[in-house]
Structures are given as structure tokens and as C-alpha cells.
């Protein structure tokens with residue numbers, strides 16, 4: 001029920017609000033049918049970039065191609081994009097059916113065509129049974145589905161989602177993100193999803209762009225970015241990272257305190273190593289390769305216990321599985337760290 005989906009190419013995009021630069025030199029390509037996430041902290045420019053693609057906000061410099069059309073000078077309704085907002089923006093005085101029909105009526109579609117398209121969109125999101133309800137009679141998740149149905153009904157070439165799950169409670173968010181992905185796969189519709197929640201981006205997107213300060217820090221699959229972060233910002237934003245300073249010497253990474261970490265083929269010039277909390281074990285062993293420390297803080301996370309450990313190389317976060325065989329350590333205990341750094345990224 002979609003018109004042919006389109007890829008997106010953004011070339012050298014710059015955008016300012018007055019004298020405040022918000023996006024700087026954005027270059028990227030999103031493939032047709034791809035589920036793509038813009039991930040970044042608050043204020044990084046994700047929403048501004050999404051809105052620029054939709055045609056809202058100040059006119060940017062640069063090019064935005066949807067398919068092979070540069071849309072920078074087109075108004076939003078001529079771009080063939082559908083956008084779902086965090087607030088859903090449903091009409092409170094209209095039924096579900098009327099809300100979904102509204103966009104089609106606005107486009108002056110003949111009445112006889114509107115009915116079947118509304119039915120098809122409601123069916124896709126599983127809401128046909130609730131078509132006559134008013135938005136106030138729906139749960140948050142159902143309202144979100146109406147917003148999606150309304151957007152899909154206009155048959156956009158591209159679906160733009162601005163933090164669409166952030167008004168839902170935690171368990172519903174997880175369910176809705178799976179539904180969203182299933183729907184996107186079914187429609188094969190190019191989708192951009194803005195979120196500040198890395199788990200949401202990781203679990204839905206084929207690829208993502210990590211933004212900070214209006215600049216793209218890195219683009220790639222979630223796993224590639226986690227395993228091969230381009231810089232300290234990406235390493236720290238995707239999951240928890242211990243970033244330890246040092247230098248490469250004789251085929252190993254030697255920390256500032258002189259602790260030697262054997263890493264395969266370390267690049268010359270690397271001055272930081274990224275150690276993930278789950279790749280460090282607390283051990284009774286002593287001797288070579290073991291880093292001593294003292295537990296400053298202990299947090300129970302459910303499946304894991306997280307320790308913040310003071311070492312000669314700064315505070316190191318260690319996660320241990322919480323299970324029948326694992327030894328629990330109290331704050332203040334002296335411990336020893338065995339670091340598995342075979343896959344640890346090095347930063348230059």
C-alpha cells in the first residue's frame with residue numbers, strides 16, 4: 001500500500017537558527033527500504049535533521065535528495081514523506097477512522113478511494129476493531145498506532161519517526177518497537193527513526209548515524225559501531241565503556257600506570273583503549289596481566305552486578321553475571337581485574 005519507496009541522499013547540509021549553527025556538513029546516504037536511526041544526546045541536532053528532511057524549520061544549505069529529487073525548496077506536502085511525532089498529534093474530536101482519513105481528504109482524494117485506504121491502514125496496525133473510538137478512549141500504544149496508520153495511509157515514499165515511543169512506558173516501548181520494525185519490514189518502506197535511546201536504535205535499525213554537536217560522528221550497523229567506534233564519543237555513547245589512556249609499545253597497549261594489555265596488531269599512534277565492562281573479570285589470580293583495584297561502589301542491575309573499581313589507571317567499571325556461581329564483592333574490597341582485550345577497540 002505504498003508508492004515506490006525511495007532512498008535519501010544528504011549532501012553537505014548546514015543549518016542554523018539565526019546565528020546558532022545546529023547542523024554542520026551532514027553527508028549521508030540512506031538506502032531504499034532501510035530502517036535507519038539518528039541517535040544522539042539531547043540537543044545533538046537529530047530532530048532538526050529529521051525536520052529538515054520533512055521540510056520543517058529554516059531552509060538549510062546543501063542538498064536533500066529523496067529518490068533523485070532535490071527537495072530542499074519544496075514545501076513539506078510535496079516531498080512524499082510521512083512523519084510521526086512524539087506527541088502523536090491526533091485530532092481529539094475525531095474518531096480513529098476520521099483521523100486516518102483526514103490526510104487523504106486534505107489531499108482531495110475521491111471519497112470512494114479513501115474508505116478502502118483507511119481500512120487497509122487500520123488493518124495493518126491492527127486497529128480495525130477500534131475504528132469508531134475517539135483518541136481519548138485509546139491507550140498510549142493504540143494512539144501511537146493511529147498516528148502510524150494515518151501516516152502510512154498517505155502512502156509516503158519515506159517514513160520519518162521523531163521519538164515515536166518516548167511517551168510509552170518501558171514494556172510497551174519494547175513491544176511497540178518490535179511492531180514498528182515488523183510493519184516496516186512488511187512495507188519495505190525507507191524509515192528514519194530519531195531516538196536518544198541506544199537500545200531502541202540498536203534493536204530496530206539496519207544502520208544508524210550517531211550525532212553530537214550537529215556533526216555526524218559515525219555511520220554504520222549498530223554492531224559495527226559498538227565494536228569499532230570511531231572515537232571516544234561513539235564508544236561512550238553506545239554502551240558503557242572504560243576508556244583507558246596509554247600507548248602502543250612492543251605489540252601491546254601499555255596503560256599510563258605501566259599495565260601491559262596484549263592486543264592483536266595494535267595500530268601505531270593509538271593512545272586510548274576501549275574496555276567494555278563485560279570483558280573484565282574479577283579474579284583471585286595475582287601476577288602478570290592482573291590489575292589490582294579496590295571496589296568503590298556496587299550496583300545491583302538484576303542479571304548483572306556492576307562494580308566501580310579504583311585502579312592505578314582510574315575508575316574502571318566491571319559487570320559480572322549475577323548467578324549461583326558468582327562471588328559477590330562488597331564495597332571497599334580489594335580485588336584483581338583480568339582484562340580480556342582481544343577485541344578491545346583502540347582509539348587514536
Ligand SMILES: Nc1ncnc2c1ncn2[C@@H]1O[C@H](COP(=O)(O)OP(=O)(O)OP(=O)(O)O)[C@@H](O)[C@H]1O
Nearest residue numbers: 017020022040041042043044045046047048049196
Ligand atoms: N526553533 C529553534 N530556535 C533556536 N534553536 C533551536 C530551535 N530548535 C532547536 N534549536 C536548537 O538546536 C539544537 C538541536 O536541537 P534538536 O531538537 O535538533 O536536538 P535533538 O538532538 O533532537 O534533541 P532532543 O533529543 O532533546 O529532542 C539545540 O541546541 C536546540 O536548542
